[in-house]
């Protein structure tokens with residue numbers, strides 16, 4: 001049976017294709033019972049999503065996915081149950097969004113040097129009112145025939161050593177974890193298997209995250225392979241971290257995994273929701 005939780009997905013507020021209410025309706029339709037919306041560096045979709053969740057009889061969890069720089073790599077830290085009205089968190093995310101636009105302009109200039117013109121404008125048009133992410137650049141590049149799909153586009157562009165990649169200093173790990181906790185939220189390392197860290201740095205990250213007050217890691221995510229579910233279940237156990245799960249759904253055709261079909265956490269994991277009232281339906 002697929003998991004009834006989905007604690008990681010994106011709407012048009014960041015780089016997803018569905019608006020927050022559309023996303024909630026879609027999740028309900030696909031059998032999700034507890035949903036967290038985790039847009040990149042932005043909490044402005046939460047209110048509309050929460051309202052829609054009431055209509056669709058789905059339990060809604062506030063969320064956000066914060067971009068963090070750790071040892072010169074970009075990591076994503078999800079905050080679950082954050083307070084969207086927390087001033088410190090809102091202000092910090094605002095600064096991250098300004099940085100994102102500056103980075104997007106630099107990416108556009110870099111791609112222009114590689115002969116691809118109008119990428120910033122193209123990505124911005126796709127992003128509409130939301131922040132510009134690499135996914136928007138990827139969609140622009142695919143739609144204009146520079147790569148065949150969003151997976152291959154990241155091999156040719158937008159990653160370290162390729163045109164369109166721009167080093168950018170995001171929030172540091174301590175600040176992100178601290179802000180999430182101070183707003184009443186639960187810090188979770190998003191898709192740890194996606195970072196090319198090597199064994200030592202992965203252990204260092206887990207240790208540091210735990211010491212800072214981090215609570216959980218994503219064990220089952222659209223970005224992990226089934227062997228990685230087991231690998232990170234063990235990792236969570238080793239560092240006394242809870243386990244989270246989420247599709248990281250962005251929209252049809254641009255997601256690693258569909259909604260409503262993610263497998264449950266491996267046996268033995270302590271779910272991040274083990275003490276949540278929203279999980280009472282499981283008893």
Ligand SMILES: [Zn+2]
Pocket residue numbers: 065076190191
């Ligand atoms: Zn992410």
Ligand SMILES: [Zn+2]
Pocket residue numbers: 008009010038065248
């Ligand atoms: Zn995500």
